[in-house]
Amino acid sequence: SKSLRLVLGDQLSLTLPTLQDAPPGATVALCEVDEEGRYVPHHPQKIAMMLAAMRHFAAELRQRGYRVHYSTLDDPDNRHSLIAEAERLAKRQGCDEIHVTRPGEWRLLKAMEARQAQDRTPRWRIVEDTRFFCSHRDFDAWMEGRKRPRMEDFYRMLRRRTGLLMDGNAPVGGQWNFDRDNRAPIDDAPSPPSPPRHRQDxxxxxxxxxxxxxxxDHVGRLEGFNWPVTRRQALADLRHFVARALPAFGxxxxxxSDTAPYLFHSRLSAALNIGLLSPGEVCEAAQDAWQGGEAPLNAVEGFIRQILGWREYVRGIYWHRMPAYKRENQLGATRGLPRCYWDGDTDLRCLQRAIEMTHDNAYAHHIQRLMxxxxxxxxxDVRPAALCxxxxxxxxxxxxxxxxPNTLGMVLHADGGYLGSKPYCASGKYIDRMSDHCAQCRYDPRQSVGENACPFNALYWRFLERHADQLADNPRxxxxxxxxxxxxxxKRQALRQQADTFLDSLTWTPPYGQGQHA
Ligand code: FAD
Ligand code: SF4
Structure with a gap:
């Protein structure tokens, strides 16, 4: 039998199992399809990064001797659905099988499994994605019997298993976690480095x-595009981060920051997620920097925890809990998304800057997204589907x-505390402590009622009051x-009124069909 190797847009790694076991001269297909580009209005920079990275990867595969079939968006024959397009190409190439590495998305996996079950030609063969530290089977085994799974326990298990930052059986530095050293506000931060500019061929x-x-018609600016689209560019970003930003990362x-979008963050998530970098090499590069005395342990441990811990953990939870996870809404949130998320029109300075940076760069760092x-x-009370x-x-x-998992679980607490033990709700005081936004805002973070009161404050108390039944017993x-x-x-009445008046003043109708993706 002859197989077509289908490589998806987030599988741009030479180490992909379906490329590794391909016979010499094997036929590989990459497909740009409208279906993937449009089911939510993706940021133009995101679409451009994916397409440019796919096209460069196809060229690299050709150089390595693979026979590559590449469907572009403009191809007149393009079926614009991944499954239909792959089957069309397989038939055209006389292939009776399509080999694909397990997709990262539940919807796509189920669609492929449905084809597999039909037992028609071309037959679909789906193999495990080995580009993670933890397989689905390992994760499920780890979850077994745990009523309250916690990321920290999972992370320690993976530290032991990989030997990252380990000294025999003990964590280096005598502690698993240095988070206490990682909470400095913006005030005394040195100026952050600028990311390298990638050449555009x-x-x-x-x-x-x-x-x-x-x-x-999609929201977001394309000017300023500077995402890596080849492995070489992604490695340049990794080297830059380790040398220039990692020491202050923790x-x-x-x-x-009101002005610096990246601060000391790595900007590596996109390259990791589409496969240009592997999580293993990124963690090792950070560990090497610590061993070489170039970055302190609190920074390196904090960074490795994000990748070895959080990234693997949320992936595990996603597959463990889908598809029911996506429908969870345990706090009963009912609203759509405030329109300012799409048009940036708000006078809350912190919100405005996070949204503007997002529109400008297709990026916001974790604390902007979370807090x-x-x-x-x-x-x-934005409902999970609208925010997702x-x-x-x-x-x-x-x-x-x-x-x-980050949005529905960590941010909205819609899974009832499965992912995070408490909601990350916070008032304006927290944002004032960690940022330099408030000095430039028309609101005052120290006031809770009145015309100049920071809206976060009254909203915060309203939230706690509304959800007391579910949250008041939480020890944290x-x-x-x-x-x-x-x-x-x-006072409670005044706060409630302040919050309700503010909520009534927002526009809730976004320009895009909110929650369509549910
Ligand atoms: P750094 O701060 O430099 O962190 C290093 C790496 O650790 C990241 O590149 C990323 O791979 C990983 N990481 C850090 N935090 C998390 C986390 N909470 N979960 C999983 N991995 C993490 N990350 C995505 O990759 N894709 C998403 O779609 C995504 N959506 C998010 C939505 C919300 C609401 C929130 C709160 C977080 C989301 N994150 C997502 C996690 C995190 O915010 C981003 O990974 C991070 O901001 C990317 O920037 P960076 O590469 O500079 O990260
Ligand atoms: Fe944000 Fe409130 Fe500070 Fe304004 S005062 S920047 S709304 S936290």
Whole structure:
């Protein structure tokens, strides 16, 4: 039998199992299809990065002797659905099998499995994706019998198993976690390095022109595009991060800046998610920097925990809990998304800057996603499907397996505390402490009622009050509920009113069909 090797847009790795076991001269297919580009209005930079990276990868495979079939968006025969297009190509090439590495998205996996079950030619063969530290089977085995799985335990298991930052059986430095050293606010941060600028060759330039024309209706700016589209460019980003930003990564991990979009973050998520870098090599590069005395342990451990811990953990949870996970809404949130997420029109300075940076760069760092855009949506009762559509659309790194648990679980607490033990709700005081936004805002983070009061404050108390049934017994929330209990009925009434007036002032109709993706 003859097989077609289908490589998906987030599988651009030479180490992909379906490429590794391909016979010499094997036929490989990569397909650009409208279906993947449009089911949420992806940021033009995200689409351009994917297409340019796919086209460069196809060229690299050709150089290595594979026979490559590449369907472009403009191809007149293109079926514009991955499955239909792959089957069309297989038939045309006389292939009776399609070999594919397991896709990262539940929807696509189920569609492929449905074809597999029909037992028709071409037959589909799906193999495990080995580009992660932890397989699905390993994760399920680890989950067995755990009522309250916690990322920290999972992370320690993987530290032991990989030997990363281990000294025999013990963590190096005598601690598993140095988070206490990683909470410095923006005030005393040194100026962050600028990311390297990648050269744009003819292939990239052609893609940028195509995206500009074809996806002009999508929110987000294409100018300033600077994502890596080859492995070489991704490695340049990795080297730059390790040398220039990693030393301060830990200390300022939670800080937020009004001007610097990247601070000391790596910007590596997109390259990792489409396969240009492997999580193993990224963690090793960070570990080497610590061993060579070039970066302190709090930074290196904090960074490795994000990749070895969080990234693998949310992937595990996604596959373990889908498809029911996507429908969860345990706090009963009912609203759509405030329109400012799409048009940036808001006078809350922190929110405005996080959204503007997102539109400009298809990027916001974790604390902006969690504590600004995420926190605000949580406090405004935005329903998970509406918020997920936004996060999935606007970030270059957005893939459902990592976006969904972060948004629905970590940000909206819609899974009832399965992923995070408490909601990351916060008032304006927190944002004021960690950022330099408030000095430039028309609101005052120290006021809770009145015309100049920071809207986050009243919304925060309203949120705690509304969800007291579900949250007041949480040991990590007891102190704050103690404060709420001591508040006079009069003050509580004033806060409630302040929050409701603010919510009534927002526009809730986004320009795109919100929640379509549910
Ligand atoms: P750094 O801060 O430099 O972190 C290093 C790496 O660790 C990242 O590149 C990423 O691979 C990994 N990482 C860090 N935090 C997480 C996390 N919470 N979950 C999983 N991996 C993590 N990340 C995505 O890759 N795709 C998404 O679609 C995505 N959606 C998110 C949605 C929300 C609401 C939130 C709160 C977080 C989301 N994240 C997502 C996680 C995280 O915010 C991004 O990975 C990170 O901001 C990417 O920037 P960076 O590469 O500079 O990260
Ligand atoms: Fe954000 Fe409130 Fe600070 Fe304004 S005052 S920047 S709304 S936290």
């Amino acid at each position: 003819a292939v990239t330039r052609e893609v940028l022109a195509l995206v500009e024309k074809r996806f002009a 200390t300022y991990q939670d800080a937020i 600004v855009t995420g926190n605000f949506a949580l406090l405004c 559509d936004w996060y999935l659309a606007v970030y270059a790194d957005a893939c459902e397996w990592v976006e969904l 929330m007891r102190v704050i509920y103690g404060t709420l209990d001591k508040m006079s009925a009069h």
